[in-house]
Amino acid sequence: xxxxxxxxxxxxxxxxxxxxxxxxxxxxxxxxxxxxxxxxxxxxxxxxxxxxxxxxxxxxxxxxxxxxxxxxxxxxxxxxxxxxxxxxxxxxxxxxxxxxxxxxxxxxxxxxxxxxxxxxxxxxxxxxxxxxxxxxxxxxxxxxxxxxxxxxxxxxxxxxxxxxxxxxxxxxxxxxxxxxxxxxxxxxxxxxxxxxxxxxxxxxxxxxxxxxxxxxxxxxxxxxxxxxxxxxxxxxxxxxxxxxxxxxxxxxxxxxxxxxxxxxxxxxxxxxxxxxxxxxxxxxxxxxxxxxxxxxxxxxxxxxxxxxxxxxxxxxxxxxx
Amino acid sequence: xxxxxxxxxxxxxxxxxxxxxxxxxxxxxxxxxxxxxxxxxxxxxxxxxxxxxxxxxxxxxxxxxxxxxxxxxxxxxxxxxxxxxxxxxxxxxxxxxxxxxxxxxxxxxxxxxxxxxxxxxxxxxxxxxxxxxxxxxxxxxxxxxxxxxxxxxxxxxxxxxxxxxxxxxxxxxxxxxxxxxxxxxxxxxxxxxxxxxxxxxxxxxxxxxxxxxxxxxxxxxxxxxxxxxxxxxxxxxxxxxxxxxxxxxxxxxxxxxxxxxxxxxxxxxxxxxxxxxxxxxxxxxxxxxxxxxxxxxxxxxxxxxxxxxxxxxxxxxxxxxxxxxxxxxxxxxxxxxxxxxxxxxxxxxxxxxxxxxxxxxxxxxxxxxxxxxxxxxxxxxxxxxxxxxxxxxxxxxxxxxxxxxxxxxxxxxxxxxxxxxxxxxxxxxxxxxxxxxxxxxxxxxxxxxxxxxxxxxxxxxxxxxxxxxxxxxxxxxxxxxxxxxxxxxxxxxxxxxxxxxxxxxxxxxxxxxxxxxxxxxxxx
Numbered sequence: 029x030x031x032x033x034x035x036x037x038x039x040x041x042x043x044x045x046x047x048x049x050x051x052x053x054x055x056x057x058x059x060x061x062x063x064x065x066x067x068x069x070x071x072x073x074x075x076x077x078x079x080x081x082x083x084x085x086x087x088x089x090x091x092x093x094x095x096x097x098x099x100x101x102x103x104x105x106x107x108x109x110x111x112x113x114x115x116x117x118x119x120x121x122x123x124x125x126x127x128x129x130x131x132x133x134x135x136x137x138x139x140x141x142x143x144x145x146x147x148x149x150x151x152x153x154x155x156x157x158x159x160x161x162x163x164x165x166x167x168x169x170x171x172x173x174x175x176x177x178x179x180x181x182x183x184x185x186x187x188x189x190x191x192x193x194x195x196x197x198x199x200x201x202x203x204x205x206x207x208x209x210x211x212x213x214x215x216x217x218x219x220x221x222x223x224x225x226x227x228x229x230x231x232x233x234x235x236x237x238x239x240x241x242x243x244x245x246x247x248x249x250x251x252x253x254x255x256x257x258x259x260x261x262x263x264x265x266x267x268x269x270x271x272x273x274x275x276x277x278x279x280x281x282x283x284x285x286x287x288x289x290x291x292x293x294x295x296x297x298x299x300x301x302x303x304x305x306x307x308x309x310x311x312x313x314x315x316x317x318x319x320x321x322x323x324x325x326x327x328x329x330x331x332x333x334x335x336x337x338x339x340x341x342x343x344x345x346x347x348x349x
Numbered sequence: 350x351x352x353x354x355x356x357x358x359x360x361x362x363x364x365x366x367x368x369x370x371x372x373x374x375x376x377x378x379x380x381x382x383x384x385x386x387x388x389x390x391x392x393x394x395x396x397x398x399x400x401x402x403x404x405x406x407x408x409x410x411x412x413x414x415x416x417x418x419x420x421x422x423x424x425x426x427x428x429x430x431x432x433x434x435x436x437x438x439x440x441x442x443x444x445x446x447x448x449x450x451x452x453x454x455x456x457x458x459x460x461x462x463x464x465x466x467x468x469x470x471x472x473x474x475x476x477x478x479x480x481x482x483x484x485x486x487x488x489x490x491x492x493x494x495x496x497x498x499x500x501x502x503x504x505x506x507x508x509x510x511x512x513x514x515x516x517x518x519x520x521x522x523x524x525x526x527x528x529x530x531x532x533x534x535x536x537x538x539x540x541x542x543x544x545x546x547x548x549x550x551x552x553x554x555x556x557x558x559x560x561x562x563x564x565x566x567x568x569x570x571x572x573x574x575x576x577x578x579x580x581x582x583x584x585x586x587x588x589x590x591x592x593x594x595x596x597x598x599x600x601x602x603x604x605x606x607x608x609x610x611x612x613x614x615x616x617x618x619x620x621x622x623x624x625x626x627x628x629x630x631x632x633x634x635x636x637x638x639x640x641x642x643x644x645x646x647x648x649x650x651x652x653x654x655x656x657x658x659x660x661x662x663x664x665x666x667x668x669x670x671x672x673x674x675x676x677x678x679x680x681x682x683x684x685x686x687x688x689x690x691x692x693x694x695x696x697x698x699x700x701x702x703x704x705x706x707x708x709x710x711x712x713x714x715x716x717x718x719x720x721x722x723x724x725x726x727x728x729x730x731x732x733x734x735x736x737x738x739x740x741x742x743x744x745x746x747x748x749x750x751x752x753x754x755x756x757x758x759x760x761x762x763x764x765x766x767x768x769x770x771x772x773x774x775x776x777x778x779x780x781x782x783x784x785x786x787x788x789x790x791x792x793x794x795x796x797x798x799x800x801x802x803x804x805x806x807x808x809x810x811x812x813x814x815x816x817x818x819x820x821x822x823x824x825x826x827x828x829x830x831x832x833x834x835x836x837x838x839x840x841x842x843x844x845x846x847x848x849x850x851x852x853x854x855x856x857x858x859x860x861x862x863x864x865x866x867x868x869x870x871x872x873x
Binding site for chain 2: 080081082086100101102174255256257260261262271272274275276277278279
């Protein structure tokens, strides 16, 4: 069972909390991702052109036939970009998911068991956090080869400690709460306590962390592919497109502007999603679009209706509240 | 972000746009105008994409192309060649072959090295002996028995067998540099690698590693006095930056590896030299295991390639259809006559069937972090081979890891693409592939390479230029017949561009030696 402190507080104060809505940040992030997903899915299932074979003259400008023009080998840029976005989206989602699964497991165990188990796990986490993600990904690439799967594995492992840390903090607080004690006293096994009572209460920071890690993975994947160590030719990849087409920057600038836009869009979409969820789940933090409100707040008291909820379980690794 | 931040960001954007606006106007020259009489003096700034690496600019040791270019300006050779390949005198005035095993050279007597020491036969003997004793290209001298000073200005070479390559090698501008026994012999390793003391028109006086190499006029030069006071080769490792430097006028001349960037420089008003294709995009084969151990698979591979399309589309026309030796070499074969060289998909599929491998999977390693201009070739090869049922997997490997694939064979892939370097004579291109101890040689004991190896040895021992040319031709045909090496295209070593409004009297040569700098001058 989960405890919604808001409801409890609402009963005490005698009024229902103001209904919270998903803000513009969430919706813009989600819709960008949704559109990319739809376009990429469409391009994978029914591509208008073979993404690996020339389908027109080289360096053709955008036209009705080729919406975003063609590249140096005459391949359709739109098809290739859609596939690049798909690859990037899959890698970022899968790596963040892998990190979330591993990190959550260790975070829950460390937080719930405590003692030396906690110390050992968290010291290992500290050690891994010290490693630069891009370096680890490069080493993994050298050891087991390049390509999407090694990348997912490497980045999943690199980002897992962040999840472990984010999970552990709220679990430590929850561990002492009455409902957990009650469950433990009634003889519920620890695994069940963790899965049924603790996990549902820490899902919120997990989602936020997930989206923010995915946005970082997009950038790292692009950087590695730019260096030639990520997605391999001829599989399209936004990062590699930038490095390949820098030489044609003056002849056809679109060739590097478009993949850059794809990277920016993907990374921004994940970030917006993270911000939006943060706003929704942890309203005490300022929403992403708060220019007006901030000015208003400088003069007066903080608005009381946004401080009534629990915050202890909404920390994220990136932004402690 | 508060208002101040927004204002800051806006200001930054405005400044960026302003800078962009200022810089896009450069390089609008319209070719050479009437430049008038040559003027002495001035510093020429030349942008280069690479600087000498291992061995620095030591003329006996360095093998990097960037070092060869510098050395060929600072040092001279006994003979030289014009763009058509005709041998011309340089430090030697006359040369004679009294019998098949002997060469006699008469040397100039009016030459001094830039350190002041006089040039005589002893320096030539010292230079050749030092090179034969472990210098770069020492294999070119494998049949040289002795070199002696038979007079103050006369040198005699004796050979153990006829050497069909000797005249080519002696007259190649980047090969047998002559150093001073006194100067070079007593210099420390560091001095040899960072400065020059040759007989050439300009000498290296300063090398700021990673920044620039400065060459100054040699006051003791034996030829006509050069006009330029100084030449500074500025390093731009990123060729896109080099292009920007050219367009902004930061450099008056530049050499590009990437032809499409050189074309862009040309389209903004710079003169683009007509470059000879002297560098093969060679792909070496693993004949020991995998599908390519079968000659029919190799033939099918070769037949499935449309080389003209690779040149026209993947290289944007900045390359030539080529085999070994490369298209720009005097000994280059006519590729239209070579077996298994013109695309024939049906025949390729038939050969694959015959080999019992209708859809082989082949992995190609290439340098993923350098030579981006060549990458489209490999991607397009993949498309072409797929049409014949061959799956080509591309494996981008960092530069540092590419040669161990061959030398240690640790992570053998079926094919390894390593762009070759220009060589002094036609057979030297295949030496590393076929001869015992060659770095790319994995054909030892392989019957497919037997005949080619014999032909190579016969060519090296050819007694006349005609016999040599004939054997080189047979060797190319046999190499294509057995598909001992794959060559998708040949490229120039460098594409040279220069601002003809500022740099006058310059023309690039077929050997990328920039020898015309001796006569070039800058408008003041």
